[in-house]
Amino acid sequence: MFSGLVQDLGQIESIEVGAEGARIRLVTKLASEIALGDSIAVNGCCLTATSVDDFGFTADAMKQTLDLTSLGGLDTGTFVNLELALRADQRLGGHIVQGHVDGTAEVLGFEPDGFSIRLRISLPAELGQYVIPQGSITIEGVSLTVADCGEGWAEVALIPETRERTNLGTLETGAIVNIECDVIAKYVERMVSPYVRGSASHTDH
Known part of the structure; x- marks a missing residue:
């Protein structure tokens, strides 16, 4: 982990x-x-x-x-x-990351936002349900907070520290990046989906 x-x-x-x-x-x-x-x-x-x-x-x-x-x-x-890998006695300063990439995304662009820079990436349709504003997402192994998102895209803010200490500071539009969604969101979706499908089935009848 x-x-x-x-x-x-x-x-x-x-x-x-x-x-x-x-x-x-x-x-x-x-x-x-x-x-x-x-x-x-x-x-x-x-x-x-x-x-x-x-x-x-x-x-x-x-x-x-x-x-x-x-x-x-x-x-x-x-x-x-x-x-x-994280040791049991270390602080969890970011969020739980498994290192199991869910998919790749394309860098769509950058926009200055005060002292930070907004990075917008494409978002595969099958992963959109796991991404919410103020939620966590991992891009190229970096724990980030989702600043905003919509159908097919998500944005994060890159502060100067992040741009200096990671390779996100050298990304260019069109680059392909790894993304991993919050594992907690994936587990919740897996657990509740049978009940949601069951409820929809009863409603149809």
Whole structure:
């Protein structure tokens, strides 16, 4: 489990792509805190460290992961958001993040908003029900509060600290980003949907 608070901007040192996926080598100042087998969020995707040294770590990404997330577009030299798995004695400063990407979104644009910048992204239709104003959403592994949303889109405010410490500050219009919706919203939807369907069925009769 993660909190969506990025701990370092790691850099892709190499990518070996094969038929089954890719082996990604990353350089990070977090290397001394990483052990073999640790879970690490890379742009919001939970990956496992398969080798570790003093300068970074290596992780494998399956072909499905590359196809369904923004990791498929990574290049050597790219900076990525990194977060180590949350310990039980740490503060949950963001929100509960699983590292299980729900889908990708396109950056639709930016708009100045005081000292912050509004980032608008597209929102896949199947995820719209989980996104509400003042609710939580994870973009590229960053825990953010939804400032506004509508059919097919959502907006978040990027404060200077977020733009400086994460790769969201270098995004451009048209970029593809990973999104993960609030897991609590997904569980609630799963639990109440049978009753909602049942109620609708009785109403129809």
